[in-house]
Amino acid sequence: MQRLQDRVAVITGAGSGIGLATAHRFAQEGARVVCADIDETAGAKAAAEVGGLFVRADVTSEDDVARMYRTAFDTYGSVDVAFNNAGISPPDDDSILETGIDAWRRVQEVNLTSVYLCCKHVIPYMQRQGKGSIVNTASFVAVMGSATSQISYTASKGGVLAMSRELGVQFAREGIRVNALCPGPVNTPLLQELFAKDPERAQRRLVHIPIGRFAEASEIAAAVAFLASDDASFITGSEFLVDGGISGAYVTPL
Numbered sequence: 001m002q003r004l005q006d007r008v009a010v011i012t013g014a015g016s017g018i019g020l021a022t023a024h025r026f027a028q029e030g031a032r033v034v035c036a037d038i039d040e041t042a043g044a045k046a047a048a049e050v051g052g053l054f055v056r057a058d059v060t061s062e063d064d065v066a067r068m069y070r071t072a073f074d075t076y077g078s079v080d081v082a083f084n085n086a087g088i089s090p091p092d093d094d095s096i097l098e099t100g101i102d103a104w105r106r107v108q109e110v111n112l113t114s115v116y117l118c119c120k121h122v123i124p125y126m127q128r129q130g131k132g133s134i135v136n137t138a139s140f141v142a143v144m145g146s147a148t149s150q151i152s153y154t155a156s157k158g159g160v161l162a163m164s165r166e167l168g169v170q171f172a173r174e175g176i177r178v179n180a181l182c183p184g185p186v187n188t189p190l191l192q193e194l195f196a197k198d199p200e201r202a203q204r205r206l207v208h209i210p211i212g213r214f215a216e217a218s219e220i221a222a223a224v225a226f227l228a229s230d231d232a233s234f235i236t237g238s239e240f241l242v243d244g245g246i247s248g249a250y251v252t253p254l
């Protein structure tokens with residue numbers, strides 16, 4: 001499929017995981033991909049792999065975010081797709097009783113303030129073009145509670161979800177679609193390592209997933225490519241769950 005032929009797509013956090021898988025998927029579908037990351041080595045490698053452009057950007061910096069879209073526009077002539085995906089889940093973000101204000105604030109900055117900055121700076125390009133698709137990465141924890149809390153992470157993703165919905169409504173008649181992607185747990189190297197050491201911890205989570213496994217990053221990337229493309233032309237303001245059925249489940253299959 002070449003649904004993104006000649007579209008210019010900017011991906012934050014493109015150096016790893018979901019962002020990297022999406023960079024590959026976007027390129028396969030014909031997009032010109034701008035790979036943004038704070039990690040220069042990983043970001044530059046991703047850009048080289050997909051024949052795209054690397055921009056070093058810290059998504060918590062307004063100057064970096066503005067420069068990222070300006071570079072994309074100056075290089076390729078438009079900004080058609082923004083995948084605002086960079087995010088962190090550090091170990092010191094835990095139960096509310098344990099999580100200090102510094103950890104709380106850092107997660108809010110990287111996960112939520114960054115999405116505010118990215119949307120604020122990309123929307124004017126899309127307004128001038130009269131079209132655009134924004135996909136903001138939230139999480140299934142934006143719609144479900146967990147006894148294994150990461151309190152700032154959860155609150156940040158709830159914020160991403162609500163902000164995306166509002167922007168989707170506000171800009172709908174200007175041809176700009178804004179959706180919140182809500183992935184379930186993804187089979188990343190970090191998660192593999194954690195759960196290999198502690199199978200009980202993995203099982204406690206797997207029992208809630210009707211499909212019976214974690215997602216592959218490529219499965220999340222496929223959903224992002226759909227939302228970015230004109231196949232999703234009537235989808236905006238959505239909470240787009242790609243969660244293996246977790247959020248719909250009560251009793252799961254044995």
Ligand SMILES: NC(=O)c1ccc[n+]([C@@H]2O[C@H](COP(=O)([O-])OP(=O)(O)OC[C@H]3O[C@@H](n4cnc5c(N)ncnc54)[C@H](O)[C@@H]3O)[C@@H](O)[C@H]2O)c1
Nearest residue numbers: 013015016017018038039058059085086087139183185186
């Ligand atoms: N992995 C999961 O199970 C899962 C589930 C639901 C949602 N998510 C969300 O998906 C997104 C991507 O997750 P992932 O698992 O692919 O993560 P990852 O850690 O594999 O990749 C995140 C990338 O973001 C970059 N990054 C971090 N801080 C940055 C900053 N300040 N500026 C620019 N880049 C920065 C990192 O360098 C890294 O390359 C995150 O928003 C995460 O919260 C992940």
